Structures are given as C-alpha cells and as structure tokens.
Amino acid sequence: MIDTVAIEKKWKDYWFNNNIFAFKKGDKNYTIDTPPPTVSGKMHVGHAFSYPQQDFIARYKRMKGYNVFYPWGFDDNGLPTEKFVEKERRVTIDNTPLKDYIEICREVSRESEKGLYQAWYDTGISADFKNYIDTSSDFSIKISQEMFLDLVAKKRAYRDEAPYITCPTCRTAISQIEMKDAIISTELVYINFNGIEIATTRPEMLGACVAIFVNPDDERFKKFIGTTVNVPVYGYPVKVMSDPSIDMEFGTGAEMLCTFGDQHDLELWKKYGIKARIILKNNRINDGSVIINMPIKDARKKIIDELQSKNYIIKIEKIKHSVNTHERCGTPIEIGISKQWYIKDLDIKNELIEFGNKIEWVPGHMKIRYDNWVTGLKWDWCISRQRYFGVPFPVWYCDNCGEIILAGNEELPVDPRLDNKKRKCEKCGSDNIVPETDVMDTWATSSLSPTLYLKHINQMDLYPMDSRFQGHDIITSWAFTTILRSYLHYGEIPWRKIVISGNVYDPFGQKMSKSKGNIVEPRAIIENYGADALRYWASTTMQGENIKLREQDLMRGRKTVIKLENSLKLIMMLANNKKPGNTIPEFPVNRWITTKMERTIKEVTEYMENNEIMKARISLDKFFWNEYCDNYLEMIKNESSKDDRRDETLSTAFSVFENILKMYSPIMPFITEELFHQANPSFSGSIGLEPYPEFDGQMIYNEENEVDYIIGVIDKIRNLKSQMKLSMAAPLDILKLHGDAKIIQKYDYILEGMMHINSMEIINSEDTYIEN
RNA sequence: GGGCUUGUGGUCCAGUGGUUAUGACGCUUCCCUCACACGGAAGAAAUCGCCGGUUCAAAUCCGGCCAGGCCCA
Numbered sequence: 001m002i003d004t005v006a007i008e009k010k011w012k013d014y015w016f017n018n019n020i021f022a023f024k025k026g027d028k029n030y031t032i033d034t035p036p037p038t039v040s041g042k043m044h045v046g047h048a049f050s051y052p053q054q055d056f057i058a059r060y061k062r063m064k065g066y067n068v069f070y071p072w073g074f075d076d077n078g079l080p081t082e083k084f085v086e087k088e089r090r091v092t093i094d095n096t097p098l099k100d101y102i103e104i105c106r107e108v109s110r111e112s113e114k115g116l117y118q119a120w121y122d123t124g125i126s127a128d129f130k131n132y133i134d135t136s137s138d139f140s141i142k143i144s145q146e147m148f149l150d151l152v153a154k155k156r157a158y159r160d161e162a163p164y165i166t167c168p169t170c171r172t173a174i175s176q177i178e179m180k181d182a183i184i185s186t187e188l189v190y191i192n193f194n195g196i197e198i199a200t201t202r203p204e205m206l207g208a209c210v211a212i213f214v215n216p217d218d219e220r221f222k223k224f225i226g227t228t229v230n231v232p233v234y235g236y237p238v239k240v241m242s243d244p245s246i247d248m249e250f251g252t253g254a255e256m257l258c259t260f261g262d263q264h265d266l267e268l269w270k271k272y273g274i275k276a277r278i279i280l281k282n283n284r285i286n287d288g289s290v291i292i293n294m295p296i297k298d299a300r301k302k303i304i305d306e307l308q309s310k311n312y313i314i315k316i317e318k319i320k321h322s323v324n325t326h327e328r329c330g331t332p333i334e335i336g337i338s339k340q341w342y343i344k345d346l347d348i349k350n351e352l353i354e355f356g357n358k359i360e361w362v363p364g365h366m367k368i369r370y371d372n373w374v375t376g377l378k379w380d381w382c383i384s385r386q387r388y389f390g391v392p393f394p395v396w397y398c399d400n401c402g403e404i405i406l407a408g409n410e411e412l413p414v415d416p417r418l419d420n421k422k423r424k425c426e427k428c429g430s431d432n433i434v435p436e437t438d439v440m441d442t443w444a445t446s447s448l449s450p451t452l453y454l455k456h457i458n459q460m461d462l463y464p465m466d467s468r469f470q471g472h473d474i475i476t477s478w479a480f481t482t483i484l485r486s487y488l489h490y491g492e493i494p495w496r497k498i499v500i501s502g503n504v505y506d507p508f509g510q511k512m513s514k515s516k517g518n519i520v521e522p523r524a525i526i527e528n529y530g531a532d533a534l535r536y537w538a539s540t541t542m543q544g545e546n547i548k549l550r551e552q553d554l555m556r557g558r559k560t561v562i563k564l565e566n567s568l569k570l571i572m573m574l575a576n577n578k579k580p581g582n583t584i585p586e587f588p589v590n591r592w593i594t595t596k597m598e599r600t601i602k603e604v605t606e607y608m609e610n611n612e613i614m615k616a617r618i619s620l621d622k623f624f625w626n627e628y629c630d631n632y633l634e635m636i637k638n639e640s641s642k643d644d645r646r647d648e649t650l651s652t653a654f655s656v657f658e659n660i661l662k663m664y665s666p667i668m669p670f671i672t673e674e675l676f677h678q679a680n681p682s683f684s685g686s687i688g689l690e691p692y693p694e695f696d697g698q699m700i701y702n703e704e705n706e707v708d709y710i711i712g713v714i715d716k717i718r719n720l721k722s723q724m725k726l727s728m729a730a731p732l733d734i735l736k737l738h739g740d741a742k743i744i745q746k747y748d749y750i751l752e753g754m755m756h757i758n759s760m761e762i763i764n765s766e767d768t769y770i771e772n
Numbered sequence: 773g774g775g776c777u778u779g780u781g782g783u784c785c786a787g788u789g790g791u792u793a794u795g796a797c798g799c800u801u802c803c804c805u806c807a808c809a810c811g812g813a814a815g816a817a818a819u820c821g822c823c824g825g826u827u828c829a830a831a832u833c834c835g836g837c838c839a840g841g842c843c844c845a
Binding site: 001365366368369372373376472473475476503505507509540541542545546547548550552553555556558559561562563565566567568569570571572573574614615618621622629630633634637638715718719721722723724725726727728729730756 | 777806
C-alpha cells in the first residue's frame with residue numbers, strides 16, 4: 001500500500017529547503033493577500049477546506065508562468081491572544097505589570113507560531129513560510145501606527161465618546177465575550193414618575209436617567225409618548241420615548257433609560273443618540289447633588305429613602321433577575337463612556353460601494369453582503385479597544401489643556417503606556433502629559449494586510465494585490481475594513497479579486513463544535529487519507545459553497561492517488577523502466593488520446609482561469625479515469641509490443657501521463673511531484689514550477705471520431721462478455737460484427753488484442769451490433 | 773423583520789430553456805484480464821420541494837408558498 005506519509009514528508013521538506021515557493025519579482029506577478037491564522041487557535045477543518053482552495057490558484061498561476069507572491073502571516077493581536085495566554089501561563093493583567101504582560105503575550109505568540117504553521121505546511125500549502133509577518137511584531141506595529149497617523153493627518157481619525165464595559169472589582173476593561181449572565185435576587189421598585197409609572201431594578205441610577213421608554217404598541221402609554229416628565233428627587237426633565245424592544249409585561253411596561261444600567265440602556269442610548277449622564281464609576285455613585293461618592297448599596301438605600309419620603313414609591317417587589325457579570329469574578333459589570341478614536345467613513349458610502357464594484361467577487365452574489373453592510377452603516381468605525389495586547393495608539397494627551405500629542409514617524413513603533421520620554425505640551429507648555437491607554441481594534445491592523453505583506457518585501461509597487469481569499473463570515477469586518485483603509489490611504493482598491501470560501505459541516509449538515517463532539521482534526525485526515533486526498537476533497541465543491549465532511553469523499557481522492565501511481569507503474573513496465581523520447585503521434589490511437597488530451601487541456605484551463613476548480617477537476621478525472629486508463633491504456637497494453645508502433649505509443653503514453661500529472665498537481669501536489677520525479681529520475685526541479693500544459697489546436701486529429709466509434713464497438717463487446725458472465729480476458733473464438741466495415745477493419749488489431757478475439761467476421765451495416 | 777442562498781435517484785453533488793437529466797458514494801450481478809479488487813464490466817434506482825404562470829418547449833425563466841442555511845436588524 002502506498003505510503004503517503006513518507007511521500008508527503010519528502011516533498012514538503014524538499015519544497016521548503018529548496019525555497020521552491022520563494023517570491024522573486026518578475027514581469028508577470030501574482031500577489032495573494034493570505035489570511036493570517038490566529039495564534040490562539042489551531043488548524044480546523046474549515047482551514048483545511050479553504051486554504052487548499054487558495055493554494056490551487058497559487059500553484060496554477062505559478063505553472064502559468066507567474067511569479068507568485070503567496071506570503072505567510074500570523075494574527076496574534078487582541079483578546080483571543082490575551083485569553084490564550086491567560087490559559088497557558090495563568091497570567092492576567094490584574095497580577096502582572098503591563099510591560100511584563102505584553103512581553104509574555106509576545107513570547108507565547110512566537111512560541112505558538114513555531115508549531116502552528118506546521119499544519120498548513122503538512123497540507124501542502126505553497127506559501128513562503130520562511131518569509132512571514134506577524135501582527136504584533138515591531139514591524140507591524142510601526143506600519144499600523146504610521147497608517148493611523150496618516151488618518152489623523154487626513155482628518156479621518158477623530159475622538160468622540162463611546163461606551164466601555166468594566167469590572168468594578170477587577171478594575172479592568174472587559175469585552176462582550178468575557179461576560180456571562182447570572183440570576184440574582186433583587187428588588188423591582190415601582191416609581192411614580194410625576195404621572196407615568198415605571199419600574200426599575202436600579203433605583204440608585206435615578207440620577208443617570210436620561211429618558212423614559214415604553215413600547216410603541218402599548219395602549220396604556222401611547223398618550224405619553226413625546227411628552228416630558230420630571231425625574232423625581234432630581235427634578236430635571238426627560239422625554240418619554242418608544243421602542244419596540246421594551247417588554248410590556250415587565251414591571252409597569254415603562255422603563256427608565258439610565259446611562260448606563262445595563263446593555264439594553266446602551267443599545268437604546270446608541271440608537272437614539274441621547275446625551276449621557278454618567279454618575280457610576282468604580283462601584284461608586286456620584287451625581288454631584290443627591291449622592292456624593294457613595295458605594296452602590298448605600299446610594300440605593302439613600303435614593304429609596306428619598307423617594308419614599310416624598311411618596312414617589314408605589315411598591316417594591318422581590319424578583320429574580322438576569323444581569324451581566326464578569327465571568328471571572330461574578331461582579332455585575334459597569335458601563336461608562338470615554339473618549340475613543342473613530343475612523344470617519346459614513347460620508348464616503350458611495351465611494352466604498354463604487355470600490356466594491358471595481359473588485360471581482362467570487363461568487364458574485366457575495367458582493368451584495370458588502371453592499372448591504374456599507375449601505376446600512378450607522379456609525380463611524382470605533383477603533384479603540386480597552387485591551388492590553390494590541391497596537392498602541394501613538395498618542396498622548398495634555399492633562400492641562402487637552403491637546404492631542406502625536407508621536408513623530410521617526411519614533412515608531414512606540415508604546416505610550418511604557419514610554420519614559422519626557423514630553424511637553426506644545427500648546428500650553430505643560431509637562432503633565434498622559435498616554436493613551438487604549439489599543440487599536442485588531443481589524444485596524446488586519447485591514448492593512450496588503451500593505452503589511454508588500455512593505456515587508458519592499459514591493460509596494462505591486463499594490464493593489466491580485467487576490468484576497470477569505471470566509472463569508474468576515475465580509476463585513478475584514479473585507480470591508482481592508483477596502484475602507486485602502487480607499488482612505490491610497491484611493492485605490494486593495495485587490496482586483498476577492499474569493500469567498502464556504503463552511504464545513506458534519507455529514508448531517510450540522511456545524512462542528514466541541515459540545516456536539518463531531519469535530520474532525522485535519523491532522524487525522526492527513527494521517528488516514530493523505531494530504532492529497534484532503535485537498536481533492538476541498539476541490540469537490542463550487543467556490544463559496546458549503547461542504548459536508550464525509551469519509552467516502554476523502555476516499556475518492558485517495559483512490560485517485562493510487563490510480564495515478566498504478567498508471568505510471570504500468571507504462572514504466574511496458575517501457576522497461578525507460579521513458580522514451582518525444583515523438584509526434586501518427587498512429588490513430590495515439591492521435592486519438594492526444595486529441596482528447598488537448599480538448600481536456602482547453603477545458604481544464606478555462607475552468608481554472610474562472611476559479612471553477614471543481615469543474616476543472618471533474619473534467620480531468622473523466623479524461624484520466626475513462627479515456628486514459630479504461631480505454632487508452634487498455635488498448636495499448638496488449639498491443640504495444642508490436643515493434644513498428646512501440647516507441648511512438650510509449651512516448652505518447654508518457655507525455656499524456658505527464659500532462660495529466662501537471663494538471664493534477666495544483667490539487668494533489670505530493671503524488672504528482674513524486675511520480676513526475678519517478679518518471680524523470682534526473683529531474684531536479686519541481687512539477688509545481690513546470691509550465692502548465694498549453695492547448696495546441698494542431699494536435700486535434702480526425703482519427704478522434706473513428707476511435708470513438710471503435711470504443712462504442714468495444715463497449716458492445718464488453719457488454720456481451722458481461723452478459724455471458726465472462727471475464728474480459730476470456731477469449732472469443734469467433735465474433736460476427738455488423739457495422740462500419742471500413743473503420744472496423746482499420747482497427748481490427750485493437751479489437752482483437754484488447755478483447756481477446758481469435759477471429760472476427762465483419763459485416764458492413766448501418767447499425768452496429770453483434771450477431772449471436 | 774430585511775437581505776442573500778439552497779432544495780435534482782437512498783446519500784452527496786453537476787446541469788440554468790430544446791434529443792433517452794451528469795457523475796460520485798451506496799446497492800445488485802458478473803469478472804482475481806500479467807498496473808490497480810481502494811480495480812474492471814454490466815445493472816436497478818429521480819413525476820428535478822409544492823402550486824400557478826410565460827413559452828411550440830421549463831429541472832432551467834417569472835410569481836406565490838413550504839422547508840433548510842447564512843448575514844444583518
């Protein structure tokens with residue numbers, strides 16, 4: 001049995017050690033904006049499905065004579081890495097100084113990268129693994145900061161208020177995914193809001209009330225909508241507003257919007273753009289009038305007392321209620337607002353749509369998602385994140401006059417949080433300078449991937465790139481932000497084409513997940529079936545379509561690998577292990593297979609150019625299995641010993657086979673490399689750099705129709721033998737064949753040799769049939 | 773709620789107006805023919821989700837409905 005593990009090991013190391021896929025700029029270049037995997041994860045079947053689809057194109061283009069820039073990268077910024085480090089090293093920002101924390105994050109990332117690329121390497125991805133970027137390196141930070149400063153200079157980056165979520169116990173910023181719901185026992189307080197009755201679980205937030213909300217369909221409150229009421233105790237006016245998200249069944253059906261009691265408050269505040277009143281900070285309430293810097297509990301008691309003494313309280317109910325808490329310590333989260341950085345994009349929607357139109361989307365309908373997203377944008381892009389491991393903003397603020405102080409380009413990369421340099425405010429002369437403590441959204445750096453890749457090799461003249469490959473789940477993030485940044489910085493599209501890949505599901509169409517226990521590791525597939533079989537499977541779907549992972553579909557690829565190996569074994573045997581020199585085919589059967597091959601080359605090439613890998617592969621499969629193996633090799637193996645046509649036939653068998661290998665090689669690089677070297681022992685290159693077969697119209701011969709006719713006759717004889725329950729090798733003493741006598745006579749030696757016919761009687765007739 | 777997308781033999785998937793609807797997996801029968809039984813030959817198996825419309829002609833175009841998936845809200 002074929003040892004795919006050994007063969008694959010041999011060739012992936014060969015490619016790597018000989019820098020087969022290193023980029024050298026030439027006249028024809030093809031550049032790929034590779035998606036960098038995140039260091040906190042590992043390769044899953046989704047990757048094993050989508051990366052080969054990029055690789056098919058990369059390898060095809062290389063064989064088509066392009067100098068292919070297929071770079072490699074790692075994405076190691078942001079929250080996922082922080083969580084990963086927390087798990088791996090038991091290090092959290094609460095127990096570690098920032099400087100050390102960042103160091104450890106970087107260290108863990110570098111370590112993880114060492115093993116991470118291996119899975120892609122094993123899959124035969126032809127990226128240049130020696131030449132990679134990572135998004136947390138000094139290089140990437142420098143470029144990301146430079147580009148940020150460019151946005152500031154272009155008046156595209158600005159500061160404005162934005163909400164943030166913190167844990168008052170841990171005193172750290174937390175993100176949505178670090179929260180969990182908890183059910184707590186609390187009191188629901190019914191308050192008479194000077195005419196409208198509301199209920200709240202957070203009476204202590206009364207001083208942060210900025211509106212009253214009711215459901216627009218609620219008959220009880222319709223008359224209040226649009227009116228103004230005064231906040232009890234505080235006495236300032238707020239509007240009564242309506243929103244369909246208000247639950248009519250909860251409390252009285254009317255709620256106060258406080259900035260901010262919970263996430264729902266945040267959503268409504270954002271949606272309606274109401275001015276915030278922030279009174280809660282670090283677990284203490286300070287409204288400047290009624291409550292002066294009191295812990296939440298005390299403030300709650302005081303407000304209830306105040307309300308009660310003035311007869312505003314209708315009743316108090318004990319309820320169980322769901323709140324957002326910090327998953328690590330269980331403390332209810334706190335929402336505040338702070339000044340954060342935005343990238344302005346709402347004014348250029350039309351231009352962004354236009355850019356989307358200039359890019360070729362594969363499949364085309366995926367562009368609609370982009371269009372819908374851009375059209376529906378309601379806010380500028382907030383790029384500040386209250387995290388730690390990420391690209392720092394190269395920005396300080398004057399604590400005295402509020403001036404924004406930007407780093408100079410020569411200082412980059414810089415981390416203001418750790419920077420000791422003394423700075424002075426140029427405006428007011430104060431030396432009371434504070435650093436920006438937020439870091440950038442990871443997309444703020446990922447959106448620069450074409451720039452990062454090309455600057456890394458100092459070839460910005462190759463901008464825009466040719467292709468981006470990515471999943472449809474991040475069209476609205478990665479694709480969108482990349483197009484946006486490209487527009488803002490260069491006024492140019494980032495790539496000419498974007499190719500969207502689908503998802504992988506289990507055999508029943510279910511998503512794979514740990515909880516369902518239906519996860520399949522790519523490594524297991526490679527071990528059991530081989531990387532070529534895995535890649536073959538990845539080619540069995542239309543671009544952008546989803547796929548189910550089924551064992552039998554992996555088997556089909558493996559069978560093709562074995563069939564290729566056996567085919568070479570046969571023709572090597574027929575040729576006594578020596579590949580003959582090239583000849584021009586003259587004998588009809590050789591002309592026939594050559595003609596079929598040319599037609600296949602034409603078809604496969606057209607499909608490959610059109611990103612229709614599956615159709616290319618089906619066309620090639622049909623040619624290889626049916627025409628080459630089942631018919632051509634069967635015809636020649638009994639016949640090739642005849643001296644006068646031996647050399648030409650063997651030569652044709654080899655040259656056609658090598659073209660088959662070349663056409664298969666983008667999909668199945670390992671076995672094709674192995675067999676190509678076996679057929680050509682002195683060859684010292686790579687099939688991946690060999691020229692792709694070119695269609696040659698001169699090689700279309702008229703004999704095609706005759707041999708097609710003969711194959712029809714063969715099918716009839718095979719059918720007869722099958723009906724007679726005979727072996728295909730069983731001899732037929734006499735066969736009475738009706739049909740086109742001229743053609744049959746021309747090819748009688750093929751029929752006799754292949755079907756083991758001792759004597760044949762040919763009767764000329766319009767219909768072709770065998771007489772019993 | 774809006775948008776996109778899918779619905780074809782038991783299973784997976786081609787086919788986008790026109791002769792008996794492609795192939796793979798599975799199934800049945802036969803064949804160890806000196807490359808391959810992870811092979812070869814033959815065969816059974818589909819009213820192309822449902823309803824209606826356009827057309828000489830629809831799996832294919834149009835409308836509606838049903839059912840899945842994804843994205844957005």
